[in-house]
Structures are given as structure tokens and as C-alpha cells.
Amino acid sequence: PQPQPQPQPQPQPRTTATMSSNRSDQPRVKNRAPAPIQISAEQIIRESAERQERHVLDPVVKIHDAEEYQSHLRDRRKHFEDNIRYRREHIGNWVKYARFEEDNREYERARSVFERALEVDGGRNGELWLRYAEMEMRNEFVNRARNVLDRAVLLLPRVDFLWYKYVYMEEMVGDAAKCRAVFERWMEWMPDDNAWVAFARFEGRCGHWDKAKEVMRSYANAYPSARAFLRFAKWAEFEAKDVDLARTVYESTLVELEPEESRQARVFARFAAFEERQGEYERARVIYKHATKLLHLGKEGKQHGEDDDDLPQYERDRRDELYKAYIAFEKKRGDRAGIEDIVITSQRAEYEKRLAADPTDYDAWFEYAKMEEENEDAMLTAGEKSANNKNSNLNKVREIYERAIANVPPSMTEKQYWRRYIYLWIYYALYEELQRHDLDRASKIYDACLDLIPHSKFSFAKIWVNAAKLHIRRKDLVSARKLLGKAIGLCGKESIFIEYIALELALGEVDRCRALYTNYLKTMPHNCRAWSKYADLEKSVGETERCRAIYELAVAQPALDMPEMLWKNYIDFEIDEGEGAKARALYERLLEKTGHVKVWISYAQFEGTEVGKGIDAARETFRRAHDRMKEAGQKEERVLLLDAWRVFEKTKGDAQSLSEVDAMLPRRVKRKRMRTDENGTELGWEEYFDYHFPNDEDANAGNLKILEMAAKWKAQQQAQAESSSSDDDDSDED
Numbered sequence: 001p002q003p004q005p006q007p008q009p010q011p012q013p014r015t016t017a018t019m020s021s022n023r024s025d026q027p028r029v030k031n032r033a034p035a036p037i038q039i040s041a042e043q044i045i046r047e048s049a050e051r052q053e054r055h056v057l058d059p060v061v062k063i064h065d066a067e068e069y070q071s072h073l074r075d076r077r078k079h080f081e082d083n084i085r086y087r088r089e090h091i092g093n094w095v096k097y098a099r100f101e102e103d104n105r106e107y108e109r110a111r112s113v114f115e116r117a118l119e120v121d122g123g124r125n126g127e128l129w130l131r132y133a134e135m136e137m138r139n140e141f142v143n144r145a146r147n148v149l150d151r152a153v154l155l156l157p158r159v160d161f162l163w164y165k166y167v168y169m170e171e172m173v174g175d176a177a178k179c180r181a182v183f184e185r186w187m188e189w190m191p192d193d194n195a196w197v198a199f200a201r202f203e204g205r206c207g208h209w210d211k212a213k214e215v216m217r218s219y220a221n222a223y224p225s226a227r228a229f230l231r232f233a234k235w236a237e238f239e240a241k242d243v244d245l246a247r248t249v250y251e252s253t254l255v256e257l258e259p260e261e262s263r264q265a266r267v268f269a270r271f272a273a274f275e276e277r278q279g280e281y282e283r284a285r286v287i288y289k290h291a292t293k294l295l296h297l298g299k300e301g302k303q304h305g306e307d308d309d310d311l312p313q314y315e316r317d318r319r320d321e322l323y324k325a326y327i328a329f330e331k332k333r334g335d336r337a338g339i340e341d342i343v344i345t346s347q348r349a350e351y352e353k354r355l356a357a358d359p360t361d362y363d364a365w366f367e368y369a370k371m372e373e374e375n376e377d378a379m380l381t382a383g384e385k386s387a388n389n390k391n392s393n394l395n396k397v398r399e400i401y402e403r404a405i406a407n408v409p410p411s412m413t414e415k416q417y418w419r420r421y422i423y424l425w426i427y428y429a430l431y432e433e434l435q436r437h438d439l440d441r442a443s444k445i446y447d448a449c450l451d452l453i454p455h456s457k458f459s460f461a462k463i464w465v466n467a468a469k470l471h472i473r474r475k476d477l478v479s480a481r482k483l484l485g486k487a488i489g490l491c492g493k494e495s496i497f498i499e500y501i502a503l504e505l506a507l508g509e510v511d512r513c514r515a516l517y518t519n520y521l522k523t524m525p526h527n528c529r530a531w532s533k534y535a536d537l538e539k540s541v542g543e544t545e546r547c548r549a550i551y552e553l554a555v556a557q558p559a560l561d562m563p564e565m566l567w568k569n570y571i572d573f574e575i576d577e578g579e580g581a582k583a584r585a586l587y588e589r590l591l592e593k594t595g596h597v598k599v600w601i602s603y604a605q606f607e608g609t610e611v612g613k614g615i616d617a618a619r620e621t622f623r624r625a626h627d628r629m630k631e632a633g634q635k636e637e638r639v640l641l642l643d644a645w646r647v648f649e650k651t652k653g654d655a656q657s658l659s660e661v662d663a664m665l666p667r668r669v670k671r672k673r674m675r676t677d678e679n680g681t682e683l684g685w686e687e688y689f690d691y692h693f694p695n696d697e698d699a700n701a702g703n704l705k706i707l708e709m710a711a712k713w714k715a716q717q718q719a720q721a722e723s724s725s726s727d728d729d730d731s732d733e734d
Contacts, residue, residue, distance in 0.1 A: 126159040229253040265318035297323040362420040365404035401428040415458040425449040459491040580611040597637040600625035666691035
């Protein structure tokens with residue numbers, strides 16, 4: 001059954017939840033509950049259909065004779081006249097009126113309507129002139145249409161579609177001379193690009209290509225811009241099929257136009273694409289390279305004094321597209337060198353961008369200079385660079401280094417800012433020396449660096465040393481010595497002393513070495529390595545007493561950085577000289593200063609050698625060390641000593657002595673103790689390993705005995721359990 005139509009519901013007001021008076025400024029929240037009366041879509045459609053008004057058709061007029069026809073025309077004319085009187089300025093009413101007269105072949109009346117319409121706005125409506133001319137053309141009144149268009153272009157010479165219609169009509173009727181005359185009249189008004197191209201195409205359709213080219217030349221002269229020249233070149237290539245003319249136009253674009261016109265990215269893009277289409281890949285590559293250099297393609301910011309901030313965004317986008325086209329061209333048509341050149345150009349752009357953001361980014365300068373050096377080596381290896389290009393690339397590397405070292409760190413008092421910067425000078429000097437083989441320039445670079453560093457605040461030993469070594473490679477020993485002497489006075493670092501001494505030692509100047517060591521030790525009396533090297537020098541030249549005296553002075557110093565090394569070298573020196581008594585005396589003196597377990601072990605091992613007193617003396621030394629450590633309660637040191645003693649007995653002793661040492665070895669026991677912090681607060685229990693020596697008598701001996709018995713009982717229980725389980729397995733098998 002069909003549902004009964006429900007009555008038209010009255011619109012229900014939507015309830016809203018209001019906020020309190022003190023929060024009335026907040027938006028109200030709608031009540032989203034369903035309405036009590038629902039309206040279906042079917043009801044809405046039915047109601048819209050019922051309320052729709054019926055369309056009333058106009059009555060069909062049937063005409064039976066001429067009198068009725070004239071009456072119909074009078075009625076329609078009266079209707080149009082009334083519309084014109086009502087809205088005289090509305091051109092559509094005039095056009096409809098004229099079209100009515102044209103349809104009824106009343107051409108004079110139609111012309112009269114158009115003429116009346118032209119008087120409304122003084123003939124300034126180009127659309128009305130066009131409709132007037134089209135009416136004459138439709139009815140093949142060519143001369144009248146020509147007269148209308150001639151009047152129109154005289155009144156409105158800047159309205160292009162009237163000229164287009166004029167020349168179209170003349171060409172359609174086959175009157176080329178009049179069409180050309182109209183074009184020439186039009187060109188006197190300097191129309192836009194399409195008009196000139198239309199004139200040239202007309203001459204081309206007529207077969208007069210020379211005249212067409214002359215028209216395009218006039219167009220280029222009238223509008224000396226990149227747009228006009230590119231339009232001319234495109235027409236010459238695709239329509240005139242004159243490749244030489246097109247190339248000439250492209251070249252003229254780059255030569256004859258102003259810089260703001262010729263340095264547009266689209267000019268180079270069109271020219272290079274033209275040469276690529278013609279198969280002239282080398283010419284296209286030259287154009288791309290010229291554009292890359294002239295427009296700084298792929299580079300960011302200001303380069304070589306050019307203010308690129310004034311460039312509009314569309315020109316920036318075109319330059320990016322031109323650079324991408326260059327990359328695509330090299331990938332498709334270029335060789336390995338060309339592709340690498342493109343990649344290097346892109347990397348240069350990235351480095352320039354980084355350095356523009358932070359000129360003190362020395363890592364970027366290192367990478368930039370290294371890239372240029374590798375590029376230079378690759379080009380020189382391939383042998384593809386001419387003399388001019390070679391010098392240009394070398395100057396490029398030098399320019400990068402000069403720009404890098406010009407960015408001095410911001411602080412002249414803090415050394416941390418100079419640590420990376422100083423390597424730029426070093427790499428620059430090494431490049432000049434190794435790549436350019438210009439030692440004089442490298443020396444000047446080091447001198448400039450030394451003049452720049454604030455030596456009163458800090459200095460760099462590596463610069464002094466590298467500069468001195470460069471003087472040596474230049475065979476200028478006097479300058480090297482002067483420079484190192486100056487370095488000792490201004491810098492005074494250990495590495496400078498070491499390098500200076502190594503230089504004099506290589507030259508065999510022992511007296512100079514002694515003087516240098518004297519100054520070295522006056523500056524750094526705590527340096528054990530310097531004392532040892534000085535003593536080794538005297539030992540190497542056979543000065544045993546001087547060597548022993550140096551060691552005595554060294555061990556007598558109140559403060560030393562590595563005394564254990566110095567004592568060891570002193571003792572080794574006496575052992576090498578065969579002075580066992582003096583070595584033993586040194587050990588005794590050392591044990592008075594420190595009772596370290598390693599000293600005791602070394603002492604005992606010394607006694608066991610040929611220079612020492614023998615194995616018995618070595619065992620006595622081990623016993624002395626063990627007793628002293630036992631008294632001091634040094635359990636871990638005793639363990640180390642007993643291990644070394646056991647190894648000694650295995651090597652040089654017998655079974656009885658070895659068993660005696662084994663009997664002295666401790667047993668490791670795990671224990672617990674309370675862990676506390678600095679304030680004495682208990683943090684919890686922790687486990688640690690303790691050592692129990694067999695011959696020690698302490699209060700915990702009874703507890704340890706109980707622990708040993710418990711461990712034995714536990715081992716017996718485990719053995720019994722294993723034996724019972726094995727018996728059960730045997731019975732199951734039976």
C-alpha cells in the first residue's frame with residue numbers, strides 16, 4: 001500500500017543550549033536531536049513538481065499571402081524598435097534586428113540598422129563592425145564588406161581582429177596584392193608579434209619567401225627583444241626551412257641585443273636545442289658552457305659581483321631548467337669528461353651555498369679545495385686541458401685556498417676556534433709544494449701564517465715544524481735553525497725541541513744536541529722522556545759517566561711525570577753495563593721510595609739473571625717481598641707476587657721449591673659486605689672475593705674450617721646421589 005501523504009509540516013525552530021549569563025560571549029551549541037516530524041525525500045520531490053509553473057508556448061503564426069507577410073514584418077519591426085527605444089545602448093538588440101532583416105533579404109534595411117547602431121557610440125565598437133562586415137561577406141557583397149572593414153580599421157587601427165578579418169577576406173577572394181597592401185598598412189601601426197608572423201606566413205603561402213624573410217627582419221628591427229628574435233628563429237627553422245638563417249638569428253640575439261635581453265635563460269635553451277636538432281652537438285655544448293659561465297648556472301647567491309636578487313622567480317626557474325637540460329644533454333651526448341664537469345659544477349654550487357651560509361665552515365673549505373685538486377689531477381692525467389685551461393684550473397685551486405684563509409676565526413684569544421683553521425694554511429702550503437713545485441711560495445705561506453697567529457695568546461708547533469722542514473728541503477739550513485730557535489722562544493712546545501734535536505742529530509751535531517737538551521730540561525724538568533732521550537744520546541756516543549750523571553740528576557728531581565719509566569731505564573742501563581751492584585743499589589733506593597709489587601718482582605728476576613747473585617738471592621728477595629706485603633695486609637699484591645714466584649720456580653727451580661710456593665698460594669672465598677656511600681649511608685649488601693692464605697692465623701680461621709667441612713659434606717652428598725641414580729639405571733636395563 002502507498003503511504004498516505006502527510007500534511008506539509010511547519011518549520012520547527014531548532015532549540016539551542018545557552019550558556020550562563022557570565023559566559024554569553026561563547027558560541028551557542030546546536031541541538032542535534034531529530035525533529036519530531038520527519039520529511040521524506042519523496043514528499044520534497046512531489047511538492048516541487050506540484051508547484052512548478054507550466055510552460056506556455058508562443059502561438060504559431062501562419063502566413064498565407066504577401067499582405068500577412070508585410071503585417072508580420074511590421075509587427076516584428078515594431079517589437080525590435082520598442083526594444084531599441086527601451087535599451088538603445090544594448091548592442092545585442094541592434095544585431096538581432098539586423099539579422100532579422102538579413103534573414104528576410106532586406107539588406108538595405110539591415111545596413112541601415114547597422115549604421116544606426118554605429119551612431120550610438122560613435123563607431124567605437126569593434127564587435128559591431130565585425131558583425132557588419134560578416135553580414136556583407138555572407139551575402140557575397142565583397143566591395144561593401146571591403147568598404148566596411150576599411151572604415152573600421154581607420155577608426156579602430158589598434159583592434160587586431162578587424163585587420164585579421166580584412167586580410168582573411170582579401171586572401172579568400174584571391175586578391176594577393178590587396179591583401180599585401182592591407183598587411184603593409186597594418187604593419188605601419190606596429191602590431192603585436194602574431195600580426196608580423198601572419199604577414200610572413202601569407203608571403204610564404206604565396207611562395208614569396210624572400211619577402212617573408214624581409215617581413216620577419218622588419219619585425220625583429222621593430223621589436224629588438226629576445227621574444228622577437230626567438231620567434232624569428234623558430235619561423236626560419238620550421239616554416240622557412242632555412243637553417244643558416246635560423247642560426248644567424250640566434251647568434252644575432254646574443255650579440256646585438258642588450259644584456260638584459262640576451263642573457264635570458266630561454267635564449268640559450270632555444271639556441272642549444274636548435275643546434276642539437278641539427279646534429280651540431282659540439283656547438284650545443286659550447287652554448288651550454290657559455291651559458292653556465294655567463295649565468296652562473298647551478299650557483300646560489302651572489303657570484304662575481306652579480307646581484308641575482310633582482311632576478312624574478314620565473315627567470316630563476318628557467319635557469320634551473322636550462323641547467324637540467326645541460327645535464328641531460330651531457331648524459332645523452334657527452335663523454336666522461338663532460339659528465340664529470342657537470343657533476344663538479346653541481347658540487348661547486350653546493351659548496352658555494354654552504355659557504356655563503358657560514359664562511360667559517362672550514363670542513364666545507366677542505367672538501368671544496370680537495371675536490372678542485374682531484375679535478376685538476378684528473379684533467380692533467382687525461383691530457384685534455386690546454387695551456388690556458390690548465391692555468392685557469394690551477395688559479396681556481398689557488399683562489400679557493402685564498403678565499404678560505406681569508407676567513408679568520410672570530411676570536412683571537414681562544415685557541416679552539418683556530419684548530420681547524422690552521423690546517424687550511426698547511427694544506428695550501430703542501431699544495432704549492434707538491435702540486436705546483438713552488439717552494440718559495442709555500443715558504444711565504446708559512447711566514448704569513450706565523451705572522452697571523454697571536455703567539456702571545458697561543459701558538460701551533462706544527463706550523464713552526466713544517467716551516468722549518470720546508471727550509472731544509474729548500475737546502476736552507478741556516479733559515480731552518482733560526483726559525484726553530486724563534487719557535488722555542490715564542491712557542492716552547494715539546495715537539496719543537498724533539499724536531500730540532502732530531503735535525504741536529506741527523507747532522508751529527510752532538511754539541512748542539514746537548515745544548516738543546518739542556519734548554520729542553522730547563523723548560524721541562526719534569527719530563528722523564530726528555531731525561532731518557534738525553535741519557536740515550538750520551539750512551540750512544542760512549543759517554544757512560546755523563547749518562548749516569550744525567551740519570552742521577554733526573555731521579556733527584558722533586559717532581560716527575562713518569563718516574564717508573566725513568567727508574568726502569570736507569571736500572572736497565574746499569575744492567576747493560578754489567579754493573580750488578582749498582583743496579584741492586586738502585587733497586588734498594590727505589591724500594592725505599594715505593595714498595596710496589598712490580599718493583600719487587602723485577603728485583604727478584606734481576607737477581608736470578610747472570611748479573612745478579614743467583615737463584616737463592618732471587619728466592620730471598622721474593623720472601624722479603626712476601627713478608628713485607630703480609631705485614632701490610634696487601635692480599636692482592638701477594639697473589640701477584642706468588643704467581644710470579646711460581647713462574648720463576650717453574651723456569652729455574654726444582655720440584656721441592658715449586659711445591660713450597662704452591663703451598664703458599666691462597667684460596668679464593670666469596671664474601672658479603674655492606675656497601676656505603678660517602679656520607680656513610682648503607683646502600684645494601686654486595687659480594688666480593690677475598691683470599692685466604694694457608695699460613696695466616698686470624699680470628700676467622702674457625703669459620704673458614706667450618707666452611708671447608710660444609711663444602712666437603714655437600715660434595716659427598718652429590719657423589720652419593722649420582723651413584724644411586726646410576727644403580728637405578730642399571731636395574732632398569734636388566
